[in-house]
Amino acid sequence: MTVDIPVIDFSKFHLDNGLTVIVHEDHKSPVVAVSMWYHVGSANEPPGKTGFAHLFEHLMFSGSEHHRSSYFRPFELIGATDQNGTTWFDRTNYFETVPSTALDVALWMESDRMGHLLDAIGQQELDTQRGVVQNEKRQNENQPYGRSMENIQLHAFPANHPYQHTTIGSMADLDAASLDDVKQWFRDYYGAANTVLVLAGDITPAMAREKAERYFGHISSGPSVMRPASWIAPRQVSTRGTLADHVPQVRMVKEWNVPPMGHKDVSLLELAAWVLGGGTTSRMYQRLVYRDGLADSVSIGVQSLALVSMFMLEVGVRQSVDPALVEAAIADEWSIFLKDGPTEDELARAKAVLRLGFVSQMEKVGGFGGKAAILAQGELYRGDPAAYRIDLARRDAATTVSVLTAARQWIAQGDYTLTVLPAIADQATIDSTAEQGLPAVPDKPATVIVPVREFARAESKVDRSAGVPSVETFPELTFPAVQRGRLKNGIEVVLAERHAIPMVQVQLQFDAGFAADRRHQLGLSRMTGSMLDQGTLNLDSVQIAKQQQRLGAQLGVSMGLDTSNVGVNALSSSLAGALELLADMVRHPAFREADFERQRALALAAIQRERSQPGSFGGRVLPPLLYGKDHAYGIPFSGIGTGASVNALTTDDLHAFHRVWIRPDNATILVVGDTRLDVLLPLLDAVFGDWTAPVVPRPDKNLAYVQNRIAPRVLLVHRPDALQSHISAVNVAPPTSSPGYTAVRLANTTFGGTFTSRLNMNLREDKRWSYGARSNLGDAIGQRLLTVSAPVQTDKTAESMREMLREMEAIAGDRPPTQGEIDKVKVQGLRMLPGGYESSAAVLQTLCTNKLYGRPDDYALALRQRLEGLTVAQVAAVAEELFSPEAFTWLIEGDLSKIETPVRSLRLGDVSVLDVAEEG
CATH class of the missing domain: 3.30.830.10 (Metalloenzyme, LuxS/M16 peptidase-like)
Incomplete structure (x- = not known):
């Protein structure tokens, strides 16, 4: 199917000091996304200084010369959202979305640390952030499989490749970081000419130019930059390794080195990855999970990077299954794909799903994946904010032959296979020291020197001694008008229109959830929900998945503590078909035994993962202790149940839960997006209007009052x-x-x-x-x-x-x-x-909570009065x-x-x- 991709219009200019500024106008909300991208990451770190880029990112939040306090405090006072900073192989970015009237605060803060940082960084600031980063490293590696990526990078790239070490670095290098080292890093890479600033939202190009010149025009361009060259370093032979860790099940990871972002084959490999392992309809999922029952999870994707990309397969091996059987099945499916390539239908569905994902990003101006990030990435890596259009065009033009050709070139050989094995109880302490990876090779491409022209610096027009600018006014929230209607059978429909992108989000909310389990068996509500998209009386799970892919829709089931929710996100043009599919799934689940046994195995594996996860385990054992085992909330809060309860479930239990709780007199339909009530109600009536409630009454939930403890x-x-x-x-x-x-x-x-x-x-x-x-x-x-x-x-x-x-x-x-x-x-x-x-998802969430907790439609608008x-x-x-x-x-x-x-x-x-x- 053909889907119109919204174009991200932009203006681009350079300040005299070399700062690149990109502006995108979007006046749907009174906010502006500020996104600063510095062209420096862990790939720029020399030996012995791993982790410097990320450590410096943390230091950038410690305060600046004219604001010697937490960076977050002024942003909290102006109501910033989507604020963060991240470091990756080839870039460090800082971003926030602020009310348009408070844009000066964000630009003052960003420019003060960009141009006035070094005098504010002392040994205390360095030691504080070093400690924080080291605890971040411990936290990441303390998770199950948390050491896998370090092992993969060691064996994916030669020792002299910029990507062989992790972004967070080694403990030893972090310990060795000196104040002089850190300050030199700033001088080398944080100049204006090495930076892209994107302003997206309620702003004009003229305003953006004036403000950029005012706040950033006086900052130094910075020196010439040494930049690593693209280096794919493909491997000709397959290699393997193992890693013992405290994990609940065997995990197998395979990695191939493939071309960097911007290469013509990357879009083709993304399509190949989706066909092979992009979801339940993919070949690997169908083979390993559905047909052979060897795995609990399968995913394949392309990590697109500036110097080389990583094509990765990840499989969660089912308990008691020999990993060799899994690897043999993978090899078999791989050889079939490399022989024949994708089918026309697979390719068409892959294109539709990936396009839908891109459209979904377009609603937000900022954050991790909004329009500001798309424009910044294109400019920083490829010198073109509209580079995404090239990738989309390549994907649209892909054929079964071109995808097969790319796959044969890049993923037919040279994989590294890592098998992560559960450590045996009472065995010797796990060795957490990094092993030796691939040795250095002599054919490393020469480093590229990016010279800095003789840019001019303007005189500062800002009196920074006055501190952070004050903001006198703030925009008021404009919440969409809430409209209501009823279907022929009495189901209430709540609609908030949003026409920014051609999508509609629909959610059926049922008063059920995990709290309903106490009347039945633990894990029953979640298991019932997981089975809704596994087959109806008319369609099996694969047919359901393929149908939503062709429609450009995404079905979803989400179970909470008090509610069970089933919904669909769809392009407005395919809403009718998407609602038909949604209604079939909600009203006519088949609960077939084969599907149930597969979902039971997945649930048991998820329980094991939850028990092994620090933090998640508390959600299992603490609620029964606090609420008591007879209380509706005295259950594992993930709703997944226990091994014993899940093993005891039957398909009869699922039918009973569906009959008692998933019913029209227990439902509300909430909708946000690009539609109107007069269009929506007939579509909903056509698929839900004749749904009748059963005679069996809906049970109550035991939500008795719980006394606080009197002793810890x-x-x-x-x-x-x-x-x-x-x-x-x-x-x-x-x-x-x-x-x-x-x-x-x-x-x-x-x-x-x-x-x-x-x-x-x-x-x-x-x-x-x-x-x-x-x-x-x-x-x-x-x-x-x-x-x-x-x-x-x-x-x-x-x-x-x-x-x-x-x-x-x-x-x-x-x-x-x-x-x-x-x-x-x-x-x-x-x-x-x-x-x-800003997003339709946030509006929909408010509609849902207003319904659940009996709040008025203007609840969000009335916050000022309550405060x-x-x-x-x-x-x-x-x-x-x-x-x-x-x-x-x-x-x-x-x-x-x-x-x-x-x-x-x-x-x-x-x-x-x-x-x-x-x-x-």
Whole structure:
């Protein structure tokens, strides 16, 4: 099918100092995305200085010469959204979306650290961010399979290739980083001529030029830059390796070196990857999961990079299956594909799905994948903001022959296969030291020198001594008008029109969810949901998947604690067909035995993964302890159930759950997007209007009130060889629909809900014991779960618990929330609204929560009134109740040989040890 791709119109100009500025106008929301892309990444790091690019990214958030404080604080005050910084092989980027009236704040902040940073970086700032980065590295590697990528890079690229080391670097190199090294990195790479600035949103090119010149025109161009040359380094022979780790199942990864982004074959290889492993209809998924039952998961994709791309296959091997059988099946399917190539139908569906994915990115101006990022990437890597059009044209023009030709050239030989094996219990300690990879080779391409012309620098037009600019006005939220209708059978339809892109999002919301399981078997609601797209009375799972691909639609099932949701995202032109498919899936599930057994195996594997994941394990064991086993919420909060409960399920159970809960008198249809009510209602009536409710009544859920504990308790979980400890402290909080919801939200945000919250500033920025500490309140009809959590370095486990306890005691006692803290949270909440509702998905989520919690349509618009009515005393009273230390249950996951004695010595309460192997 042919899909119109929205064109991203842009203007491009250069300042006299060489800064490239790209401007895209999009006035649908009063926000502007600011995206700064520096052409430097880990590929620029010389031997012995790995991790420098990423370490410097962290330092860029430490403050600048004219703002010697946390970089995030001014952005919180103006209500910035989608704010972050990331480092990759060939670039470092910083981005935020701000209200259009606050654009000067963002440009002042970005330009102050770009042009006025070095005097603000001292040994203390370096040591703080070094500690934070090292804990980020520990946190990543502490996850199951967290060391796999380092192993793959070592064996994918020669030792003198810029990509052989990971972006986060080695502990030794991070330890060795000196202040002089860091400052030289800034001088070498952070000049204006090595930078792309994209401004996308509610702005004009004339305004963008004036502001760019004002804030950035005086900054130095920077020196000539040494840039690595493209180097594919293809391998001629297959090699392999193994890695033992604390993982729940065998994982097999295969990698091929393929051309870099911009090469004509990359788009063809993306199509090949989708056909081979892009979803349930792909050849590998059908062979390994459906036909042979050898695997629980399969994915294949292309990681497109500037110097060389990586074509990767990843397979989760089913329990008790010989990996050799999996590898043989992969080889068989690979040889068939390399012999015959994709079919015309496979290729057409691949093009449609990949196009739909691109269209979906177009709605947002900023963030990780919005229009600003698309334009910046094209300019930085290829000198053309519209480079995406070239790739789309190549993909559209692809034929079965051209895809096969590219596959035969690049993925027929030279793979590296890594098999990650579960470590045997009670075996020797896992060796976490990096092994030797491929040796250096003599044919490395010469480094490219990018000379800097003699750019002129303008005189600064900004009095920076005055500090961050003030903002006098902020745009108000414009929430789309909510329209309502009813189908012939009484189902309520709620619509919010959004016409920015030609897509419509439809969601059926049922009052069911994981909380309905307690009346039946744990895991039943999630299993029922997972089976809805596995086959109807008319279509099997493959036919369903292929049909949605041809339509340019995406079906989805999402189960929450209180609701079960089934929906579809579709192009407006194919909405009728998409709704027919959605209705068939919702109303006529087949629940075939073969499909059920396959989904049961996937669920059991997911349970094993959840048990092995630090942090996720707490979501399994803590809710039953807090709520009690008879309460609807006394279940694993992922809804996945236990091994015993999932093994006991039958297809009769699924039919019963569907009959009792997935019914028209328990449903609301919520819609956002490019349609009108007079068009929508007939389409919905045609597929749902004759749906009748069963006579069996819908059961109630036990949401009885739970008393807070009067004494804390501590649970320990042994994670052998853990690189970090994961600390969770949990309590129950009032329901989302309670009158004090807003006060609860403000108290939690002050304590641990933002980057500059008390908890995070303590454990991350002050102590540097953690990559991030936070407190989170999940929404719920009944009492909610309040979770305070932090992954921390092992040798600071007890000390971190003591600090978390101290922060709880302070906010609940002698240091309650202050007027300044509350004012900051209030203005942040209000000023984030325009950016927070930029996407249709955000609007749909609000429609859903308004329905679930009985809120009025103008709930988002009325936030100011609710906030202005709150006093500091009200928030302090809530904080005292929420964070009373004696009410918390603590769960500490780590290497007990190193942490148990210090934790017990804290004497927080009764201490017991949980055995992961005994958990269901």
